[in-house]
Amino acid sequence: MNQKIFIKTFGCQMNEYDSNRIYDAVKKIGYHKTENYEDANCYLLNTCHIRDKAKEKVYHEIGRVKKKFRSKQKPLVIIAGCVAQAENQEMLKREPYIDLVIGPQSYHKINDTILNHIKDKKKIEEIEFDTISKFEYLKKIKNDTRGISSYLTIQEGCDKFCHFCVVPYTRGPEYSRPFKQILDEAKHLVNNGAKEIILLGQNVNAYNYEGFKLSKLLLEIEKFSGLDRIRYTTSHPKDMTEDLIEVYKFSKKLMPLVHLPVQSGSNKILKLMNRKHTISEYYKIFDKFKKINPNIEFSSDFIIGYPEENDQDFAETLNLVKNVGFINSFSFVFSPRPGTVAADLELIDKKISMERLELIQNQLFNNQTKMNKSLENKTINVLVENLTDDKTQVFGRSEYMTSVIFNGKKEDIGKILPVRIIKSNRSTLFGEVINNSNQKVA
16 A cells, blocks of 8 residues: 555644654555645544644644545545544544544554554544553654654653643543653664654653653663753643752753743632642742752743632732743633533633733743843854755754754754854844854853
8 A cells, every 4th residue: 555644733742743653653554644735645633632722623624625625535534632532423423524533542553443444434433541552552663753853752641630631531641651662762763863852741750660750761861872952841840859850960961941830820720720739839849940050941831811810810920920030931811621620610701811811921922032132142052953944044942942043054953053142032043153063062
C-alpha cells in the first residue's frame, strides 16, 4: 500500500509529539506524509479539548475537507486526540464523514484500526486507556523526528482533578514511562541531530518510575554528548520537589526558564479550582529558585473569570503577576468543559471577565517587553533552529525560549552562537552574530 497522509495538529506540545509518533507508526503500513491535504488519501486531525470551542473546530475542519473532496475520492478521515476521547460515539453520529475515532491512549492500535476499516468498511472507535501497551508498542518504532529541538513525552495523565480540567478524563491517570525507555529514545533523538530536548507531561514533574524521578532523568540525559539544552513542561506546584529544584545547582544544560502554572493569585479561587497549592507555597518555590540562580525566570498559565472570582481575587492575581514578573505566560477567560466539576457552575459576567483578561494580559505583555528590552545591547546564547522563510536570516531561541532573528547562514543551524541584541519587540529579539564559531558565552 502506498498512500499519502495529511496530519493536522491542534493544541499542546504533547499533541505534536503524538502526531510525530502516529506518523512513525503508519509509515509501517505504507502511508507517507504530505503537506497538501488535497493530495491525501488519509486526513488525520489530532485534537485538543483544553480550549473553548475545541469540538466545533473539529467539525469546521471536516466541513472544509468535505468541500475540497466533493468532486474527488473521499479520504479516510480520522479524528484523534482528546476531543476524540471525550466525544467518541457522538462524533461518529453527528458527522458521517468521519471514519475512525481514536483516543490518545490507543495510538498503538492505529495501524490495525486503519486496516480493519479498509477491509470491513465499518466505522471504528478506539478509546480505551491503555497507556502501558501504547508505549510498549511505540518503543519498538524509532522516533524519526529530526529537529534541532525535539519533544519527548515522559509522563501522561493526571491525578490532580482540578475542577476545570478534562485531562484526567481524556488522558487517564498519571503514568510514567520506564526510565530506560526514555533514555533510549532521547539518545536516538540526539543521534538524529537534536541539540535540545523538551521533556513533556501533563504533570511532567510528577514523573516517578520505580523511584527514579524527574531530577534523576534530567541528570542522566544531560550526560549525552551533542545535546546542548534540556527543558521540561508542564509542571504542577505540588510536584516541584526539593530534589528537582536542587538540579538547577548542578545542571549545565537545563535552561533557566521554569514554566509553572499557577492559574490564579487568589487562595480562595485556587481552593475552588481544587489546585492543591497556595500562593504562599508558590512564592516559596519562586524564592528557592531565585536563591539558586537569580537569572531563573518564570512563565505560567492563568484562568481569568473563574466562577466566584471577585474584584479582590483578580487584584491578588494581578499582584502576583507584578511580583513574580512572569516573562511569557498564557491567559484565558474560563470556559466550562463538559464532564468537569466546574462545567455547571454559574459564570461571572462575560464583560467583566474580558476586562480583567485585558488587564492581566497588558501586565504580562509589559513583563515580556521589559525583559526583552533589558537584553538590548547585550550578547546572549542563541540555538539556531532554521532559516527564516525568506532565507535571508536565521531563526533561533534564547535560553528563555524567546524567538531571535539575526544574520546567519544555513551552516549555523544546530549551533549555539553568541548574538548581540540590537532591538526587540514583545515577542522577538533581533540581533547580529558576533562570530561564526560555536563558542558559548557567559
